[in-house]
Amino acid sequence: MAGALINVPERARRGEIIEIKTLVSHxxxxxxxxxxxxxxxxxxxxxxxxCTYNGTEIFRAELHPAIAxxxxxxxxxxxxxxxxxxxxxxxxxxxxxTESAAIRVE
Amino acid sequence: MSRxxxxxxxxxxxVASAVAAEIPLAERRSGYELMSRETRAMQDDDAANPATLxxxxxxxLWTRKTGAAARxxxxxxxxxxxxxxxxxxxHPAFDPVRGRPITLEQRINAxxxxxxxxxxxAWESRExxxxxxxVARQSRGMPIDVAVDxxxxxxxxxxxxxxxRRQGQLNLSCAQxxxxxxGRQLAGNVIPQAHPTGYPLYRLEWQxxxxxxxxxxxxxxxxxxxxYEYGAPELVDLELFLKVRARGMPMDAPAVRP
Numbered sequence: 001m002a003g004a005l006i007n008v009p010e011r012a013r014r015g016e017i018i019e020i021k022t023l024v025s026h027x028x029x030x031x032x033x034x035x036x037x038x039x040x041x042x043x044x045x046x047x048x049x050x051c052t053y054n055g056t057e058i059f060r061a062e063l064h065p066a067i068a069x070x071x072x073x074x075x076x077x078x079x080x081x082x083x084x085x086x087x088x089x090x091x092x093x094x095x096x097x098t099e100s101a102a103i104r105v106e
Numbered sequence: 107m108s109r110x111x112x113x114x115x116x117x118x119x120x121v122a123s124a125v126a127a128e129i130p131l132a133e134r135r136s137g138y139e140l141m142s143r144e145t146r147a148m149q150d151d152d153a154a155n156p157a158t159l160x161x162x163x164x165x166x167l168w169t170r171k172t173g174a175a176a177r178x179x180x181x182x183x184x185x186x187x188x189x190x191x192x193x194x195x196x197h198p199a200f201d202p203v204r205g206r207p208i209t210l211e212q213r214i215n216a217x218x219x220x221x222x223x224x225x226x227x228a229w230e231s232r233e234x235x236x237x238x239x240x241v242a243r244q245s246r247g248m249p250i251d252v253a254v255d256x257x258x259x260x261x262x263x264x265x266x267x268x269x270x271r272r273q274g275q276l277n278l279s280c281a282q283x284x285x286x287x288x289g290r291q292l293a294g295n296v297i298p299q300a301h302p303t304g305y306p307l308y309r310l311e312w313q314x315x316x317x318x319x320x321x322x323x324x325x326x327x328x329x330x331x332x333x334y335e336y337g338a339p340e341l342v343d344l345e346l347f348l349k350v351r352a353r354g355m356p357m358d359a360p361a362v363r364p
Contacts, residue, residue: 005153005158005159005162007153021153021154023153023154023156023158023159025159027313027314028313068310068313069156069313069314070156070159070313072154072156
């Protein structure tokens with residue numbers, strides 16, 4: 001099943017501001033809901049998201065129960081050099097997902 | 107809040123004329139046109155539309171061999187981008203074996219049980235929604251074109267009768283909201299015309315992708331009627347009637363709706 005959808009421009013000019021879009025498949029169960037029989041539904045959310053650019057952290061987010069299912073995060077950075085952007089989501093119940101995307105800077 | 111909404115609706119319905127007139131062609135609006143700029147932007151960008159996750163799952167399932175026959179959808183149908191073009195726009199379609207129209211989801215399950223010899227997928231399961239979303243995606247931009255002929259006419263009529271029949275504790279028909287009061291507010295929401303152009307779709311309220319049958323059941327609960335089961339003939343006929351009512355409108359599946 002599809003985990004995440006990453007959108008990074010394939011190539012960019014040096015110094016250009018690029019937009020990065022990430023969409024991840026996750027139910028983001030708040031932990032505040034109950035079943036029809038009254039039993040609490042345990043929390044199951046993504047806690048942190050980190051993006052690194054050639055090993056350097058450029059963006060980090062903490063996620064909380066009020067964030068909707070399938071979190072969509074958009075942020076920007078300056079294209080400095082060719083290489084790899086890697087994305088890491090970690091959360092409850094041992095949720096861990098890593099994706100990466102290549103970028104060519106000319 | 108929902109009780110307030112229901113009372114408001116009741117008041118509106120009482121004011122409105124008793125006989126439902128169908129919406130003229132030039133005045134038809136899909137739910138897309140009635141929603142906010144932000145939600146429209148979310149639907150238009152595949153990278154932002156959460157239903158894309160289901161489409162990708164569907165593409166993976168399309169080529170996965172399954173069942174006793176060890177056959178994938180692709181083994182018979184080939185590349186879905188060609189073979190499934192317009193298929194969702196033509197469903198519900200008449201099935202000679204069952205002697206009645208069946209929905210896209212029922213068609214997928216018929217293929218599974220008969221050709222792949224695999225167990226049918228449950229309604230609203232991730233797999234069934236993913237396959238339906240993937241197939242429906244191939245009809246994006248194509249006009250809804252369900253066949254109305256001697257075989258399907260009785261079912262279209264049955265669907266129309268369901269659409270116009272008052273039901274539930276609030277004693278409301280679908281037509282009272284969606285033919286007569288569309289464009290007006292029901293609490294915080296705009297009442298749409300109920301054109302099924304984008305199903306299966308990602309509904310923000312559901313936080314997931316759902317079928318048109320799920321939408322029907324939500325509406326029925328809203329008017330305090332007991333919802334029909336998933337795949338019940340009443341709901342399939344209603345789905346067929348709505349598709350006939352929306353004939354010519356472009357598909358935008360998998361859509362995003364509030």
